[in-house]
Amino acid sequence: MSKPENSIRFILDDRIISLDFTDGGDIRPDTSLLHYLRITGHKSVKEGCGEGDCGACTVVIAKIKDAKLTYQAINSCLVFLPMIHGCQVITTENLSYMQDGKLQLHPVQQALVDHHGSQCGYCTPGIVMSLFALWKNHSHITPSLVKERLAGNLCRCTGYQPIIDAIIDQSGKARHDLLNDSAEKIADELDAIHKESGDIHISTKDILYIKPASLRNALILREKHPDAVVISGASDIAVAVNKHKQHIDAYLDISSLNELKSIRSNAGHLKLGSCVSIEDTGEAVKDDFPALFEMITVFGSHQIRNLATAGGNIASASPIGDLLPVLMAYECEVVLQNRERKRILPLEQFISGYHSTLMREDELITALALPYAGKNVIIRSYKVSKRKDVDISTVSAAFLLSIDKNEVIENVKLFFGGMAATTVRAEEAEKYLTEKKWTEELAVQASRIIRDEFKPISDARSSDENRKIIAGNLLIRFWEDTAKTS
Numbered sequence: 150m151s152k153p154e155n156s157i158r159f160i161l162d163d164r165i166i167s168l169d170f171t172d173g174g175d176i177r178p179d180t181s182l183l184h185y186l187r188i189t190g191h192k193s194v195k196e197g198c199g200e201g202d203c204g205a206c207t208v209v210i211a212k213i214k215d216a217k218l219t220y221q222a223i224n225s226c227l228v229f230l231p232m233i234h235g236c237q238v239i240t241t242e243n244l245s246y247m248q249d250g251k252l253q254l255h256p257v258q259q260a261l262v263d264h265h266g267s268q269c270g271y272c273t274p275g276i277v278m279s280l281f282a283l284w285k286n287h288s289h290i291t292p293s294l295v296k297e298r299l300a301g302n303l304c305r306c307t308g309y310q311p312i313i314d315a316i317i318d319q320s321g322k323a324r325h326d327l328l329n330d331s332a333e334k335i336a337d338e339l340d341a342i343h344k345e346s347g348d349i350h351i352s353t354k355d356i357l358y359i360k361p362a363s364l365r366n367a368l369i370l371r372e373k374h375p376d377a378v379v380i381s382g383a384s385d386i387a388v389a390v391n392k393h394k395q396h397i398d399a400y401l402d403i404s405s406l407n408e409l410k411s412i413r414s415n416a417g418h419l420k421l422g423s424c425v426s427i428e429d430t431g432e433a434v435k436d437d438f439p440a441l442f443e444m445i446t447v448f449g450s451h452q453i454r455n456l457a458t459a460g461g462n463i464a465s466a467s468p469i470g471d472l473l474p475v476l477m478a479y480e481c482e483v484v485l486q487n488r489e490r491k492r493i494l495p496l497e498q499f500i501s502g503y504h505s506t507l508m509r510e511d512e513l514i515t516a517l518a519l520p521y522a523g524k525n526v527i528i529r530s531y532k533v534s535k536r537k538d539v540d541i542s543t544v545s546a547a548f549l550l551s552i553d554k555n556e557v558i559e560n561v562k563l564f565f566g567g568m569a570a571t572t573v574r575a576e577e578a579e580k581y582l583t584e585k586k587w588t589e590e591l592a593v594q595a596s597r598i599i600r601d602e603f604k605p606i607s608d609a610r611s612s613d614e615n616r617k618i619i620a621g622n623l624l625i626r627f628w629e630d631t632a633k634t635s
């Protein structure tokens with residue numbers, strides 16, 4: 150390993166910023182990008198909730214992918230500063246400019262003005278940045294796409310219609326803005342930062358923050374610092390640190406490791422690197438793993454999906470981790486690696502209890518392997534929550550079913566989230582269903598067994614009784630869905 154750097158470099162306001170943390174002071178490695186932007190004059194970036202729910206802090210990050218800049222909207226309240234090493238950060242302050250003494254608004258900003266898309270203005274910069282990323286990435290903009298991209302931006306006063314109308318009005322129009330002019334220069338600068346970068350090793354009086362430049366180095370450092378908290382998208386960890394003021398002594402940041410971002414199809418499997426974002430996972434699984442794609446469409450918001458990873462979701466081993474039931478239904482395997490070897494475990498076995506897994510302290514999750522399901526296998530996923538978007542599951546479920554030509558059940562697996570301390574299978578109901586004809590009556594009988602099979606808790610989201618009813622009813626919904634498609 151070459152000598153590690155103790156500072157990070159990124160582009161803001163068209164300049165390369167080099168940030169050295171060793172001096173201490175107000176800026177620490179666990180400082181949020183939101184806080185940094187506000188104290189450096191980017192006052193348009195607002196704090197609403199500080200935990201990824203409101204979108205007031207939305208900024209856009211430009212990164213190099215396939216030698217081109219890609220633009221992603223993210224929640225700056227959930228990003229630790231070293232995570233933006235090698236990126237360009239864009240806020241509304243970077244969209245407009247002065248010409249002949251007159252303020253020239255970005256086309257997205259001008260459209261919002263023209264359509265009266267702002268009132269008190271608190272949410273507006275976040276909305277502008279979400280729409281800016283949409284405008285950069287899509288020339289054809291549909292109402293459903295806008296709604297999906299704005300699900301993570303709360304506006305309490307304007308109402309969404311004028312905002313939607315504003316961006317729809319831009320659909321199909323020529324795309325040119327100030328950022329186009331500098332894109333080539335920015336891409337070259339970011340490329341140079343990446344080429345010159347080795348491991349980053351920031352050590353302050355009370356925090357160690359390590360950001361390795363390769364998987365090999367990450368595994369060496371994982372062994373050397375087994376207590377360091379691994380961060381991938383940081384969408385779980387940053388809430389604990391920035392919102393709940395938890396202090397973490399040591400971080401191992403694997404968020405930029407390209408080796409963990411690959412998506413490959415081989416030997417009957419789709420292999421997803423553990424640091425592939427949930428958004429990119431959705432694109433990759435759309436055709437062959439539709440139930441996983443469905444679950445991803447109701448996972449957090451677009452900003453969250455750009456940060457969060459499937460690796461982080463399974464490592465958290467939350468009883469309400471939305472990807473767990475559906476990944477288990479697809480018989481997902483977890484690839485674990487330490488410095489010397491790889492091992493592969495079925496996800497169902499990997500999750501060992503409430504927020505606990507069989508990962509050893511010198512290992513990282515490096516990939517998820519999804520076998521392509523056979524033609525006669527039906528897999529569906531369901532999420533029940535108080536709100537459709539950006540909400541935690543009350544109950545989630547994923548079901549696998551295969552039936553023979555006489556409609557007799559050969560194989561059935563019923564996975565539930567939110568019903569116990571971990572993702573659980575309704576084994577009694579599975580036994581009852583096996584080798585019987587798949588009919589509505591059978592589904593209704595099995596739904597009664599499901600209701601009695603679990604002892605869920607009552608909490609702010611639901612009573613235990615309600616959870617039992619929901620879980621049972623989801624099987625009846627599954628029957629209806631399979632009846633529609635058969």
Ligand SMILES: Cc1cc2nc3c(=O)[nH]c(=O)nc-3n(C[C@H](O)[C@H](O)[C@H](O)COP(=O)(O)OP(=O)(O)OC[C@H]3O[C@@H](n4cnc5c(N)ncnc54)[C@H](O)[C@@H]3O)c2cc1C
Pocket residue numbers: 200201202378379380381382383384385386387388403423424447448449450453456457458459460461462463464465469470471472508512513514515539540541
């Ligand atoms: C506003 C908001 C909305 C959300 N909505 C949803 C939702 O709809 N559904 C849902 O299930 N979750 C949701 N979450 C929770 C969170 O986004 C997910 O759990 C996410 O998948 C975590 O991934 P991450 O990469 O951000 O994890 P991180 O925060 O980086 O890490 C989470 C845990 O996994 C460990 N870890 C991460 N990657 C690895 C690895 N490769 N190897 C070993 N350990 C690793 C970390 O040490 C940590 O313990 C939401 C969170 C927020 C803030």
Ligand code: FES
Pocket residue numbers: 195196197198199200201202203204205206207224225226227
């Ligand atoms: S401040 Fe609410 S999402 Fe960041």
Ligand code: FES
Pocket residue numbers: 267268269270271272273303304305306307
């Ligand atoms: S304009 Fe006031 S919250 Fe959206």
